[in-house]
Amino acid sequence: MAIVEPVIRPPAESDSFLLQVTLGCSANSCSFCGAYKNKTFRIKDQKEILADIHGYARRHSDARRVFLMDGDALVLSNSKLIPILEKLEQVFPRLSRVSSYANGCNITQKSDQELTELYDHKLSLIYLGLESGSQDILERCGKSSGVEEMIEAVQRAAKAHIKASVIVLLGLGGRKYSAEHVAGTIEALNRMQPRYLSFLSLMVIPGTPLAEEVRNGDFKELNSLELLKESYEIIKGFDLTKTIFRSDHASNYLALEGAFPKDKMALLNILESAIGGEIRLKPESLRGL
Numbered sequence: 001m002a003i004v005e006p007v008i009r010p011p012a013e014s015d016s017f018l019l020q021v022t023l024g025c026s027a028n029s030c031s032f033c034g035a036y037k038n039k040t041f042r043i044k045d046q047k048e049i050l051a052d053i054h055g056y057a058r059r060h061s062d063a064r065r066v067f068l069m070d071g072d073a074l075v076l077s078n079s080k081l082i083p084i085l086e087k088l089e090q091v092f093p094r095l096s097r098v099s100s101y102a103n104g105c106n107i108t109q110k111s112d113q114e115l116t117e118l119y120d121h122k123l124s125l126i127y128l129g130l131e132s133g134s135q136d137i138l139e140r141c142g143k144s145s146g147v148e149e150m151i152e153a154v155q156r157a158a159k160a161h162i163k164a165s166v167i168v169l170l171g172l173g174g175r176k177y178s179a180e181h182v183a184g185t186i187e188a189l190n191r192m193q194p195r196y197l198s199f200l201s202l203m204v205i206p207g208t209p210l211a212e213e214v215r216n217g218d219f220k221e222l223n224s225l226e227l228l229k230e231s232y233e234i235i236k237g238f239d240l241t242k243t244i245f246r247s248d249h250a251s252n253y254l255a256l257e258g259a260f261p262k263d264k265m266a267l268l269n270i271l272e273s274a275i276g277g278e279i280r281l282k283p284e285s286l287r288g289l
């Protein structure tokens with residue numbers, strides 16, 4: 001079966017076999033997200049999924065990485081996921097990693113044993129959109145996963161050796177709740193201690209409920225300088241012991257990368273220079289999602 005667009009995947013999965021096991025996102029409730037607004041959620045038929053795997057394997061039997069799509073493929077029960085993972089292991093002898101986006105509840109609804117079973121079948125990385133560590137902000141934007149649930153998800157995944165790549169959305173609190181966004185995000189990340197972390201910057205997508213809030217004046221977006229300051233304050237509060245950090249997403253005005261704790265001061269110095277106008281920011285026209 002042909003892939004049903006739109007397809008959204010993390011930058012790090014550009015060379016992976018993109019295997020669609022669901023269409024859309026099972027939550028599809030976030031006010032800022034336009035990703036799957038025109039896609040009705042459904043789990044693909046198991047036969048279709050297995051046929052897609054065979055179809056790809058005929059052309060690329062040496063595939064090493066597989067990314068399960070769409071928005072939260074781990075909503076599938078293990079009774080559906082394990083046969084898919086077994087088939088991947090069978091047809092791709094060099095398979096080294098299977099990954100997927102995950103909502104918090106996708107992980108917390110599985111037992112420790114089920115998570116270990118996934119890891120034993122090479123599912124070793126999840127991408128989890130925390131967006132903000134402030135529960136109030138998450139509720140305001142309609143995110144179905146809560147902060148505590150997502151912290152538990154990352155911690156329980158780590159216990160099963162599944163690494164988490166956590167995504168923070170700068171600017172999600174707007175001007176009014178920027179301080180809450182910073183404080184909550186620092187606390188959540190310090191408790192999560194994710195292996196990977198990335199920052200994206202909020203871009204208001206036409207047609208979303210957030211765009212309506214902006215039009216009504218209920219939500220005031222941060223400008224580039226305010227986003228840099230938010231980024232600075234969040235990083236300043238981090239007490240991360242082993243996290244690889246990237247903020248090279250197209251939505252960001254400034255690309256950063258480093259590892260915590262070693263590069264914390266260097267990252268803050270770069271941000272200070274950018275805030276002081278010493279580093280040229282990405283022009284608005286080059287930003288994207």
Ligand code: SF4
Pocket residue numbers: 025026027028029030033034035036071103129143
């Ligand atoms: S959970 Fe993720 S994919 Fe689903 S609506 Fe929210 S931001 Fe979009």
